[in-house]
Amino acid sequence: MTNINIPISVLNLAPIRQGQEPKDAIDAMVDLAQAVEGMGYKRYWIAEHHNTPTLVSSATSILIKHTLEHTKSIRVGSGGVMLPNHSPLVVAEQFGTMAAIYPDRLDLGLGRAPGTDMMTAQALRRSQNDTVYTFPEDVMSLLTYFGPEEEQGYVRAYPGADTHIPIYILGSSTDSAYLAAKLGLPYVFASHFAPRYMEEAISIYRNRFQPSEYLDSPYMTVCLNVIAAETDEEAKRESTTMQQFFLNVVRGSRTPLQPPVEDMDAVWSPQEKEMASSMSSVTLMGSKETIKAQLTSFQEKYDVNEIMAVSYIFDPEKQKRSYQIFKDIVDGK
Numbered sequence: 001m002t003n004i005n006i007p008i009s010v011l012n013l014a015p016i017r018q019g020q021e022p023k024d025a026i027d028a029m030v031d032l033a034q035a036v037e038g039m040g041y042k043r044y045w046i047a048e049h050h051n052t053p054t055l056v057s058s059a060t061s062i063l064i065k066h067t068l069e070h071t072k073s074i075r076v077g078s079g080g081v082m083l084p085n086h087s088p089l090v091v092a093e094q095f096g097t098m099a100a101i102y103p104d105r106l107d108l109g110l111g112r113a114p115g116t117d118m119m120t121a122q123a124l125r126r127s128q129n130d131t132v133y134t135f136p137e138d139v140m141s142l143l144t145y146f147g148p149e150e151e152q153g154y155v156r157a158y159p160g161a162d163t164h165i166p167i168y169i170l171g172s173s174t175d176s177a178y179l180a181a182k183l184g185l186p187y188v189f190a191s192h193f194a195p196r197y198m199e200e201a202i203s204i205y206r207n208r209f210q211p212s213e214y215l216d217s218p219y220m221t222v223c224l225n226v227i228a229a230e231t232d233e234e235a236k237r238e239s240t241t242m243q244q245f246f247l248n249v250v251r252g253s254r255t256p257l258q259p260p261v262e263d264m265d266a267v268w269s270p271q272e273k274e275m276a277s278s279m280s281s282v283t284l285m286g287s288k289e290t291i292k293a294q295l296t297s298f299q300e301k302y303d304v305n306e307i308m309a310v311s312y313i314f315d316p317e318k319q320k321r322s323y324q325i326f327k328d329i330v331d332g333k
Contacts, residue, residue: 004295008330009043009308010036010323011079011192011223014057015245015257017314025056028316029063030070035320037074039327043107044071045079045308051120053254061094068102077107079188079223079308080170084112085124088138089157092145096160109168109188110139112176136179142167143183167214168221173197177204184212186219192310193246195282198222202302219305224298225283226309228325229318232286238322239285240264242312246276259314284309284326292329 012032016025033044044067048060057063060078067076081091091108099106112135145157146165169180169187172194180187187205191198202220209218225242229235240260247268248255261267268276284294295307309326313319 003303004292004299005330005332006299006304007042007306008327009045009075009221009306010041011045011047011308011310012057013047013049013055013310014063015312016054016056017257018255018259020256022056026063026066029056030067031316032320032323033067033071033074033076036323036327037071039324040331041074041323041327042306043075043077043308045077045107045109047079048082048085048111050085050124054248054256061091061098064106065098065101068098068105073105075105075107076102077168078109080109080111080168082111082113083135083138084121088141088145089155092142092157092160095165096146096157096163099163099165100159106165107168108142108165109170110135110142111170113172139167139169139179139183139185171201174201174204177201178208181205181208181218182210184210184215186215186221188221188223188308190223191282192223192225193249193279196278198282199302202304220302221306221308222282222302222304223308223310225280225285226291226311226322226326227283227285227313228288228291228311228322228329230287232290235286235290237262238313238315238318239283241314242280242283243268243276245312246279247272249279250275257312257314288325288329291326295329 012029014025014029036044046060046063047057049055049057060081064076095106095108145160146163149161152161167185169176169185171177172190174197177187189198189201206218227235227239229238237260241258243264244258250272284291311319311322313322
């Protein structure tokens with residue numbers, strides 16, 4: 001029997017909606033965290049993006065701390081910390097400090113891309129070398145920093161040692177699947193914007209997985225776009241906000257999150273439609289019955305351990321309603 005009763009979580013890029021200031025976007029991020037905590041979501045992850053005026057998720061660890069402060073039980077983490085931009089020791093100290101204040105509530109998702117354009121990446125860089133290539137060593141450093149006191153080297157993270165903060169490897173191509181499998185770590189695939197390699201990455205991770213002190217067997221999480229509403233028609237209309245979000249990416253424009261529109265074909269060209277649609281091709285969208293069928297079909301094919309939902313919906317109340325509908329589906333309500 002297909003299992004759709006699995007843990008579900010939330011990824012938030014912390015977008016600025018049309019008419020908002022950065023403070024409004026941060027308040028909305030916290031408000032959504034409190035709402036999904038009340039619904040019983042497992043974790044709430046915040047992304048890292050730079051030089052993007054439409055997103056406020058540049059100082060991810062500060063936003064994580066702010067979210068932990070305003071919630072009680074939900075796990076909060078990074079989706080992800082883009083490791084080429086950061087010294088592993090600084091990351092360990094920051095997360096170690098948060099773990100001291102909020103024990104057993106932190107997750108550290110790690111990405112190997114800079115999360116920005118190359119010029120901005122250069123400005124963020126901690127060295128002149130391309131730190132994308134030191135990603136495996138940097139992950140190992142973090143595993144050590146969070147590990148047992150007796151296994152530390154001369155340089156230690158205080159606080160950090162013995163916190164055992166769970167580390168997740170993030171990926172949008174197949175590269176990180178090999179690393180997550182080799183290290184025996186949980187793996188999270190970014191199907192919400194890069195679905196092309198999802199199937200291959202899942203297969204590589206599961207086939208090559210080596211049991212470790214962290215995991216006995218593969219733990220596969222997939223990030224999906226989810227737009228749930230009372231009817232298929234309403235969900236389709238709300239999804240035009242998401243389509244405009246991806247059109248923004250295609251055009252390289254800097255437009256805040258937009259309200260839904262009646263006709264996307266009046267907004268984008270056929271070529272833009274094709275490019276934007278390929279990024280959002282893995283989307284659960286529709287009424288409760290429709291999404292239940294889509295989720296069942298997805299799980300029949302991939303049988304993942306956890307789904308992390310991303311919902312670009314303009315109206316915050318409709319966004320919360322979407323998350324509630326999705327939770328009800330998984331709970332069999």
